[in-house]
Structures are given as structure tokens and as C-alpha cells.
Amino acid sequence: xxxxxxxxxxxxxxxxxxxxxxRTDARxxxxxxxxxxxxxxxxxxxxxxxxPYFPPATHLVVVDPGVGTDRDAIVLRAGDHTFVGPDNGxxxxxxxxxxxxxxxxxxxxxxxxxxxxEPTAPVESIDGESPQRPPGGRSNTFHGRDVFAPAAAxxxxxxxxxxxxxxxxxxxxxxxxxxxxxxxxxxxxxxxEVLVVDGFGNAITNVPGSYLEGRARIxxxxxxxxxxxxxxxVPAGERLATVGSHGYVELDVNRGxxxxxxxxxxxxxxxxxxxxxxxxx
Numbered sequence: 676x677x678x679x680x681x682x683x684x685x686x687x688x689x690x691x692x693x694x695x696x697x698r699t700d701a702r703x704x705x706x707x708x709x710x711x712x713x714x715x716x717x718x719x720x721x722x723x724x725x726x727p728y729f730p731p732a733t734h735l736v737v738v739d740p741g742v743g744t745d746r747d748a749i750v751l752r753a754g755d756h757t758f759v760g761p762d763n764g765x766x767x768x769x770x771x772x773x774x775x776x777x778x779x780x781x782x783x784x785x786x787x788x789x790x791x792x793e794p795t796a797p798v799e800s801i802d803g804e805s806p807q808r809p810p811g812g813r814s815n816t817f818h819g820r821d822v823f824a825p826a827a828a829x830x831x832x833x834x835x836x837x838x839x840x841x842x843x844x845x846x847x848x849x850x851x852x853x854x855x856x857x858x859x860x861x862x863x864x865x866x867x868e869v870l871v872v873d874g875f876g877n878a879i880t881n882v883p884g885s886y887l888e889g890r891a892r893i894x895x896x897x898x899x900x901x902x903x904x905x906x907x908x909v910p911a912g913e914r915l916a917t918v919g920s921h922g923y924v925e926l927d928v929n930r931g932x933x934x935x936x937x938x939x940x941x942x943x944x945x946x947x948x949x950x951x952x953x954x955x956x
Contacts, residue, residue, distance in 0.1 A: 676701055676702040676703070676704050676729075676730075676732045676733070677695060677699070677701045677702070677703055677704070677732065677733045677734075677735055677827055677828070677831055678703075678704045678705070678706050678726070678729060678732055678733070678734045678735065679691060679692070679703060679704070679705050679706060679708070679735050680705075680706040680707050680708070680710070680718065680722060680734070680735070680736045680737070680738075681707075681708045681710065681736070681737040681738060681819060682708070682709070682710040682711065682712045682713060682714070682718065682737075682738045683708050683737070683819065684708055684709060685708065687708075687817070687819065687820070688705070688708050688819075690817070690819075690820045690824075691735070691737075691819050691820050691823070691824040692824075693795075694792050694820055694824040694825055694828065695735075695824050695827065695828050697795065697828075698825065698828035698829070698832075699828040699831050699832055701733070701828070701831050704729075704732075706722070706725060706726070706734075707721065707725075710738055713738065713740040714738070714941075715738055715740065715763055715764055715765045715853065716764075716853065716855070716870075716941075717870075717871050717941060718736070718738040718765050719764060719765045719766075719767065719768045719769070719853050719855070720768065720855060720870050720871050721871070722734075722736065722765070722766075722768065722769040723768035723769040723771075723772050723855075724921050725769075726756070726769045726773065727769070727772055727773055729756075731754075731755035731756055731835075732756060732757075733756075733757045733758075733759065733827050733830055733831040734756060734757065734758045734759070734760075734766075734769070735759050735760065735819075735823055735824065735827040736758060736759070736760035736765055736766055736823075737760060737761070737818070737819035737823055738760075738761075738763075738765050739760070739761040739763065739818060739819070740763070741761060741763055742761070742815070742816060742817075742818050743815035743816060743818070746761055746762055746763060746851075747761070747762040747783050747784070747847075747850060748760070748761060748762070748783070748784040748786060748818065748822050748823060748826065749761070749762040749766070749781055749782060749783055749784060749847070749849070750781070750782040750784060750826065750830055750838060750844060751766050751767075751770045751779055751780070751781055751782075751849075752779070752780040752781075752782075752835065752838055753769075753770035753771075753773040753774035753778070753779055754773055754774040754778065755835065756770070756773050756774070757830050757831075757835055757838070758770050759784075759823050759826050759827040759830055760823060761818075761823075762783075762849065762850045762851050763851050763853075764851045764852055764853025765853065767849060767851075767852055767853045767854075768853060768854075768855060779849070780838070780846070781846070781847050781848060781849045782838060782839070782841075782844040782845060782846055782847060783844070783845045783847045784822065784826050784843060784844060785842075785843040785844070785845060786813060786822050788842060788843035789822065789825050789826060789829075789843055790825060790829075791812030791813070792812045792813070792820060792821050792824070792825055793812055826843075829841065829843075855870060855881065856868060856870075856881055857881060858880070858881050858882045858883075860886070863948065863949050864946065864947070864948050865882045865886050865924075865945075865946070865947040865948075866944070866945070866946050866947075867880050867881045867882040867924075867944075867945050867947070868880065868881060868942060868943060868944055868945055869934075869939050869940065869941050869942060869943045869945060870923070870941065871941055872933075872934045872939070872940065872941055875927075875932070876927075876928070876931065876932025876933050876934045876935060877919065877925045877926075877927045877933050877934075878925060878926040878927070878933045878934050878937055878939040878945075879919055879921065879923055879925050880923055880924045880925065880926065880945050880947075881923060882923060882924040882945065882947055883922065883923060883924070884918030884919075884922050884923055884924055886924055886947060887902050887916060887917070887918055887924060890902050890949050891950075892949070892950040893916055893947050893948060893949055893950060894947070894948040894949070894950050895916060895926055895937065895945065895946070895947055896937065896944075896945060896946055897946075898914075898937075899950050900914045900915055900916055900926075901913075901915050901916070902915065902916050902917070903915045903916070903917050904917065904918075905917070906927060906929045906930070907929060908929075909929050910929065911929050911930040911931070912928065912929065912930065912931055913928065913929055914926070914927070914928050914933070914936050914937065915927055915928075915929065916947075924947065926939065926945070
């Protein structure tokens with residue numbers, strides 16, 4: 676299969692799928708196309724949490740604020756998985772979780788050597804003028820369609836163990852790494868930050884969930900709140916701290932938005948300290 680992930684929303688992913696379907700009969704699976712626009716770190720976090728649940732696949736990822744610049748297009752081989760996308764760090768956390776940093780193989784894509792992307796039907800003229808096709812079939816603003824999709828299709832059709840046999844791939848080193856920040860644990864005090872806020876408004880920190888073990892209540896940025904194993908451990912509308920499915924401490928509201936209630940956004944500092952009391956069920 677080929678998975679697709681981007682910050683494109685709609686309809687741009689459809690054009691990428693069109694290119695893929697011209698060149699491969701792979702099963703296409705959407706991961707997400709609503710990542711925050713141009714937010715490489717948030718996309719990297721979610722890909723790291725989601726992609727390890729997939730069987731071996733080619734992962735096409737386009738969150739690319741540097742599209743059209745001199746940033747490289749790369750292919751990463753991570754064990755039985757292969758990643759195609761921009762060299763801006765977005766691929767690295769997921770690939771590292773799948774195979775370990777020491778086992779990654781990185782290749783630069785020679786964009787000029789890729790087979791150009793063309794529509795399957797002639798482009799109609801408008802008032803006698805035909806829309807200008809970009810040189811070599813590659814635009815400066817849509818590498819998802821014109822570079823990454825054809826590269827992903829070709830990689831999917833190739834032997835994963837012999838990517839260096841593809842003439843348009845050149846072995847290289849990862850130019851841009853991306854390491855998600857780690858918290859500081861000082862005795863019973865944890866200083867971290869919000870990594871992401873999910874669609875429910877849960878403020879997901881980088882503090883490991885083990886911090887909450889045995890604690891009934893904590894103080895989060897000066898506010899005392901209960902610790903619960905589930906959202907329903909507190910009445911609807913009440914705040915709490917819990918451990919999310921990813922294993923990190925979340926600051927949440929039962930049937931509400933934790934980001935609003937705690938006044939938090941991705942990147943904000945979070946200080947957690949213990950407070951006594953019985954743990955919520």
C-alpha cells in the first residue's frame with residue numbers, strides 16, 4: 676500500500692492520487708490531510724504515533740513550507756517501510772521509531788530524472804490561450820503532485836532492498852533532523868511543553884505518563900487538578916490530567932476542550948507538580 680499524509684485539505688490530495696493511479700495499482704490509504712498548515716512538528720508527531728500501526732508500506736508525506744526552494748526531496752528506507760517527502764524533518768521521527776536512527780537509509784531524489792507528470796487528457800484552451808505547463812511537468816508550488824507522488828509510485832514498484840538501483844536516487848545523509856523536545860524531570864517537578872492539541876482539544880504534553888503514577892492530584896501551571904484514568908473520572912466540564920493513548924500526560928476537560936480551559940497551545944510551557952488527595956477512578 677501507499678499511505679498519504681499532508682496539510683493540503685481538499686482537493687489537492689486527489690491530484691496526487693491521480694498520478695499514483697496512473698503509475699501503480701497500489702492500495703491508497705489516507706492518513707490525514709488536515710494537519711495544521713505548514714506545521715512540520717505537529718505532522719511529525721502524529722506520523723510517529725500512527726504509522727507504526729501500519730504493515731510495511733510506502734508513506735507519501737507532504738507538509739512542505741519550503742516547496743520550490745533548494746530543500747531536497749528525499750526517500751527514507753526504515754526497515755520494511757519507505758518514506759517519500761521533503762527533507763525538512765517531517766519524516767524522521769516516524770522512520771526512527773520504526774527502524775532506529777542507525778538503520779535509516781536516505782536518498783536524494785533527482786527531480787529532473789523523474790518521468791514528467793502529465794494530465795491524461797489535453798488541457799482545454801481558455802479564450803484561445805492554453806494554460807502554461809511548468810517546465811518538465813513540475814510546478815514550483817505543488818511538488819506533492821509533480822515530484823513526491825511519481826517518486827512514491829516508482830519506489831513502491833521497486834525492490835525495497837535495492838533502492839540504490841533507481842537511477843534518480845542518490846545515497847545521502849539526512850540534512851534536516853527533527854527531534855521532538857524532551858521534558859526536564861527534577862524530583863517531583865516536571866517541566867515540559869505542549870507537543871500538539873488534538874481535535875478534541877486535549878493538550879498533549881511531552882511529559883511521560885509515568886509521572887502520574889500513584890498521584891491523586893497535580894498542580895499544572897499553578898492550578899490544582901485531579902488525576903484520572905479516564906475522562907469520565909471527573910464530571911462533565913471539569914478539568915483533569917490523564918495519560919493519553921500515546922503514553923504522554925494530557926491536560927483535558929471531560930466533554931470539553933483542555934486547550935481552552937488551560938489556556939494552552941502547542942509549544943507552550945507546562946510545569947507539573949504533585950498535590951495530595953485520592954486519585955480519581
